[in-house]
Amino acid sequence: MDEIMHLVRPAIAKMTPYSSARTEGSQIAMRIRLDANESPYPPYPAGADQYELNRYPEGQPEQLLDTFADFYGVPRDRLLFTRGADEAIDLLVRGFCTEGIDAILQASPTFAMYAHSAQVQGVDIVDVPLVSPDFQLDVAGILAARDEHPNIKLLFFCSPNNPTGNLLERNDILSIATALTGKSIIVVDELYLDYSGTDSLAAVLSDCPNIVVLRSMSKEYSLAGERFGITIANPEIISVLGRMLAPYSLTQTAIRAVAQAMTPDGLAYARANIANILDERWRVSQALAASPVVVKVFLSDANFLLVEVDDARRLVRVMQENGIKIRDRSTMHGTGNCVRISIGTPAENDAMLSVLECYSEEWG
C-alpha cells in the first residue's frame, strides 16, 4: 500500500529480511539439524527445563502467532514479536526516520523511550505537550505542528500514559490518525491497557492503516524479565519492521514463558493479579490522598499513581533511605513536584505508606 511505503526510510524500503538457518529452506521438522553450527549438547547442568536451549529459537514462533491472532482478534500478518515494546519503538524510528531529515512527535510528559530512540537515530523531536489539567492531547496543536514539520513520520501517543496514568481520549487519537492518513504513522503505546478496562485500538486497524498498536507481556502479565512485546499493525508496517529484526531476537525461555502465560490458566492468573492491583490502586490512592504532605493524587488507568507532593526529591530520598524506590518525575514537563509510585503487593504498599506516615510526621 503506497500510503505506508512512501513513508519508509529509503535504505530500509530497499532491504530484504535477514536470511538465517531457521528461515531458509524447508520448515518441516528435521530429524537431525546440522545447519546452524549449534552445539548438539544441552547447556550445563542439562536439566529438563533446559531442553532445546542449545538450539536457535524460531524468529517469530508459529504457535504464538496463532495464539495472539486469536487473542487480539487480528490476522497473523498484523503481528510482530520483539524484545519488549522498547525494541518495537526503536525499529519504528529506524524504519521510518532518516537521520537529519525526519522527526517524531510526542506529547510530554510521556514515556522517555520515544525521544531516546529518536536521539539514537539522530532525528528531531517535536513536542506538543499534553493539555492540563487532565493531560489530554492538544489535537489542534498536534495537527498544526505536523503541518509546520511535514517530515514528522511518527507520532507517539501513550494511553494510558506513563507517567500521568490516564487514558488519552480515543476520539482524539482517531481524529489525528484520520487527518494524517498517508502522511504519518500514529503509534499508540497501550502497555497498561488491561489496567484500564477499555478496548484496544487494535480493533480499528482495518479503518486506520496508519495506526500501530504496541502491547507487551511486561506490565500486565508479569514477564518484564523475559522481554516480549507485540506490535499490531497493518501488514506493510509489520513487514518493514520484520526485515530489520535481528535473526533470533526472542529467547527460547521467553517463547516458552509467554506460551505458558497465554494458556487459559495463565490468563486467569494474570486477570486475578490485575484485579488485586486495581483493588490496591484504590486503597493506596485513598491513603495517599489523606496524607498532609500529598497535594494531589491523579486518577490512574494504569498500575501506578502519579502523586504531587510537598517536595518530590525529599520524599524520594527518604523512601530510598528506608529501602523503598519510587520514581521522581518532578523534572518532567507538567509534573512538577510529582512522584510516580507503582502498585505493589498489599504488604509492599503498606510498607511504603508507613514510611510516608513517618515522613509526614517529620515534614508535614
Ligand SMILES: *Cc1c(COP(=O)(O)O)cnc(C)c1O
Ligand atoms: C515499560 C514501558 C514500555 C517498555 O515495555 P517493554 O515491553 O518491557 O519493553 C513501553 N512503553 C511504556 C509506556 C512503558 O511504560
